[in-house]
Amino acid sequence: MPEGNEIHRFAQTHAALFAGRKVHVDSPNGRFADANALDGKKLLGVDAVGKHLGYNFGRDLIMHVHLGIYGDFRQGKMPLPEVTGAVRLRMYTRTDWLELRGGTDTSIFSGAKWGSLLKRLGPDPLRPGADPAPGFEKIQKRNTQIGALLMDQSVFAGIGNIYRAELLFRARISPWRPGKETSLAELKGIWKDAKKLLSEGVKNTRYVTTIPKDRPHRSARLVLEEELHYVYRRHGKPCFICGTKIGRKEMAGRTVYWCPKCQKD
DNA sequence: GTGGGATGGGCAA
DNA sequence: TGCCCCTCCCACA
Numbered sequence: 001m002p003e004g005n006e007i008h009r010f011a012q013t014h015a016a017l018f019a020g021r022k023v024h025v026d027s028p029n030g031r032f033a034d035a036n037a038l039d040g041k042k043l044l045g046v047d048a049v050g051k052h053l054g055y056n057f058g059r060d061l062i063m064h065v066h067l068g069i070y071g072d073f074r075q076g077k078m079p080l081p082e083v084t085g086a087v088r089l090r091m092y093t094r095t096d097w098l099e100l101r102g103g104t105d106t107s108i109f110s111g112a113k114w115g116s117l118l119k120r121l122g123p124d125p126l127r128p129g130a131d132p133a134p135g136f137e138k139i140q141k142r143n144t145q146i147g148a149l150l151m152d153q154s155v156f157a158g159i160g161n162i163y164r165a166e167l168l169f170r171a172r173i174s175p176w177r178p179g180k181e182t183s184l185a186e187l188k189g190i191w192k193d194a195k196k197l198l199s200e201g202v203k204n205t206r207y208v209t210t211i212p213k214d215r216p217h218r219s220a221r222l223v224l225e226e227e228l229h230y231v232y233r234r235h236g237k238p239c240f241i242c243g244t245k246i247g248r249k250e251m252a253g254r255t256v257y258w259c260p261k262c263q264k265d
Numbered sequence: 266g267t268g269g270g271a272t273g274g275g276c277a278a
Numbered sequence: 279t280g281c282c283c284c285t286c287c288c289a290c291a
Contacts, residue, residue, distance in 0.1 A: 069272065
């Protein structure tokens, strides 16, 4: 389900529960065949980069998890709950358990493979000190629409469909504008905003991207479900700023949402 | 009950 | 660009 913010939150909570401990690992549905190789080993730490998780069990023994659209974790206190549905992975100690289902990839990476993954990914706004310049350069070189480029994990890592749509609305930039037609100031603004929104999204389980003065009910504390986003999944509804109907269209295989009036081509 | 869509991405072509 | 992976939820019948 998640974008980068949730991945980073998982890394934090899983590290807090299991890092520094010997853990049991198994795969009730058998879809993680290498679970045996990790069972009884000590988890050294959990790393998050973009939408990827790396559970470090030592050199060349990194459990890579990518949740894709479907994947999700559950956790709780022992004893283990009964297995229901397709549980791909369980990790547990005497006190806590963790369960993973769905997901694109659960496999063991060598250090080299993890390294080449990192090389492939663009700067992650949630990694302190990440240098966004290479991402800016890629965007300004290309004719591809900025909306597609923001989804490209080799440009920036961790931004998904919700943040893509909302970052572009907040910057008042149309997703259909070619990357090379965005200014450096605009890109710096998007990066700064991405850092802010995703960090908030690590702490807050809801993806709130609207600000109080733009919301119909204007409450700072309580945000209604239908006022969480400016454009994401709001197609056909009036823009909070100008009242124009929010648009929805396919872009590079994914659905993009935008306000045709507020966001400039 | 059923079908379509969803916060992703790798791959073939 | 389209297909596949293969899970959950919701609108609609």
